[in-house]
Amino acid sequence: MGSKVGKPFIDINVTPLIDVVLVLLIVFMVMTPLAEKQMYMRVPEYEPAARPVPPEQVPPDQTVLTVLANGRVVLGDREMTTDEAMARLHAAYDGRPSRVLFFNAEDRASYALAVRVLDEAHRAGVNTIGMMTDAPFTRPRP
Numbered sequence: 001m002g003s004k005v006g007k008p009f010i011d012i013n014v015t016p017l018i019d020v021v022l023v024l025l026i027v028f029m030v031m032t033p034l035a036e037k038q039m040y041m042r043v044p045e046y047e048p049a050a051r052p053v054p055p056e057q058v059p060p061d062q063t064v065l066t067v068l069a070n071g072r073v074v075l076g077d078r079e080m081t082t083d084e085a086m087a088r089l090h091a092a093y094d095g096r097p098s099r100v101l102f103f104n105a106e107d108r109a110s111y112a113l114a115v116r117v118l119d120e121a122h123r124a125g126v127n128t129i130g131m132m133t134d135a136p137f138t139r140p141r142p
Contacts, residue, residue: 063092063101064132067117069108082117086124093125104132 065085066074075085093099101121105114118129 063089065089065101065103065117065121067103067105067109067114069106069110071113073117082120085117086120089121089124089126096125098128099126100128100130101126102130102132 064074064076068074068079071082072079073082073085074080075088080088089101103114103118103121121129
């Protein structure tokens with residue numbers, strides 16, 4: 001009897017592969033519910049009748065600073081230079097616990113000017129800045 005030399009037996013044993021896949025499936029099934037994160041946030045209530053506040057109705061303790069396209073600023077309802085406005089802000093916020101400033105800029109005002117005014121306001125003592133999206137007035141007084 002002669003020995004037969006045949007081709008080698010080439011077959012992949014998939015049992016360990018199936019074991020690993022099942023273990024991974026179980027791990028992911030257990031970890032998925034634990035991985036869900038909750039983010040708590042406060043969302044403002046919907047106000048359909050919200051309108052910009054006219055300048056005469058802005059409370060006196062709220063300071064509004066607006067950058068104009070010509071390089072000047074409006075503090076409250078008075079148009080002035082940036083240096084004058086910062087001197088007034090520094091005097092107004094000195095010793096005050098709440099240093100909130102509402103900031104607005106005209107659409108044509110340059111971004112660099114707006115950032116420079118914000119930096120100077122921060123140096124003048126403002127610690128909280130609220131960005132406004134609607135102008136609270138139509139025309140500043142000179």
